[in-house]
Amino acid sequence: MKKKEFLSFHEISQNISFAINNNLTNNPQNWPEEWKIVNYNKYPRFPLLKATNNVSINNRLIDVLHERKSFQKNEKNVLLTSAELFTILKHSLGLKNDKKELNQRVYPSAGARFPIECYLIINKMEEIQQGLYHFDIVNDGLNILLEKNLTDEITKIFGEKFKNSQVLLILTSVIDRNYIKYGERAYRFSLIESGHAMQNICLLSTALQIPMTPIGGFVDSKLIRLLDLEKEREFPIYCCAFL
Template identity: 35%
Template sequence: MQFASFAYGDGVALDDPAEAYHEATKLYPSFAGRQVRGIALAQEPAIAASMRRSSRRHPHRPRTVLPSARPGPALLDDVLAARRSRRPSTGSTLDLADLATLLSAYESGGPDARRSVPSGGALYPLELYVLALHVDSLPAGVYHFDPFDRALELLAGGEPELEGVFVDPAVPESSAAILVVTGLFWRSRCKYGLRGYRFALLEAGHLMQTVLLLATAVGIDALPLGGFYDAALDCAVLADGVNESVVYAVAAGRAP
């Protein structure tokens, strides 16, 4: 069997959405100036600095300031060799230091507010949310991560309603917390046009690998998740599904 034929079907589809997306986000030398017209605007130092500090802020919400991240004593070679996708065990837990460690992957630092994850144009179109289920010293709820103040902002208290959100219903049952990555695509598109959407997805991959390596370094089981129902998970983190939508998630927990 030719797997390409299996994937694409028997007929020629002129409106294949995946192909249309890929074609629409290609760059061409003769049109690049119009395709990424926001580049000129982003050359202004004040605008570039403002873009680097992009993040949702919820100053009116209850906040939990995170402790220092756990030190990572392991050598990078050892962490890379040990990295595996591991589903958290039923009854797993995390504490605030564990969360601080995982969330440090997208933490902002230094005078120029840059982060360790590479980002097209340093625009940082992603947001991180925590669905806290069994985290010591943190009430169950939906939280937004503030990367500048290293704090969790409570968006909704009580155990998150996750029935029918994930393709595998056992995911929330065994997780201490689920980190959800959303994209605010306009942050990239304002500079790079349609290609900015690609950059946001690439950045989500960079971010997820960093989270997984940090989890491995400190002994946390972590399972990256692509099997979720978009509208349901958008709703869980209060994203509108258009300007902001979920692109990735990871379940995490320490074995009991």
């Protein structure tokens, strides 16, 4: 698969009719039975080596892993502060130390190529103006790309259920950073890396008791237009909402 072929596959896979304002997918009560069954591989003909006692580890880490969940609503009206947002960004996506070494980050990346970039749509925060921002990992801050109420754009891109979210976070891939080293496998590495980063975001949000949910379904073309991306160079692959 050459570069233009996996970009074509990415384009084809942008069908989001299943996700946006779809009463079937958004309401678990309407799910067909086969959607509700969760399977796993079993090997009943082979012997089982039972787990031994667990090694002692930081109990808080274990608690956070087990407490993590994808929220549907912000039922307690928890407000996300700017301090909490910057804490999540820095320790999910940022540099490991004060030396500002770009190849030393808090999540793994194939060959230390780090194709992932992070953008934020601030929608309902008291301390940060509504608008579009980019996370600057070197300066630990947000580049202000656009100051504007983007609620309508949020609804068109992510669906009605996310229009009241406090923040929408978008992870993109600048694919050539990987491609120059790994060729066609760059696409796969970008997807893997976004998963590493998103799990960090999920766990830190859990630790801070901030309700959030990852989002895999969105209208790519509208999001690319909002972010003003060259879609063959950089494209969104994973998002989340702080509710």
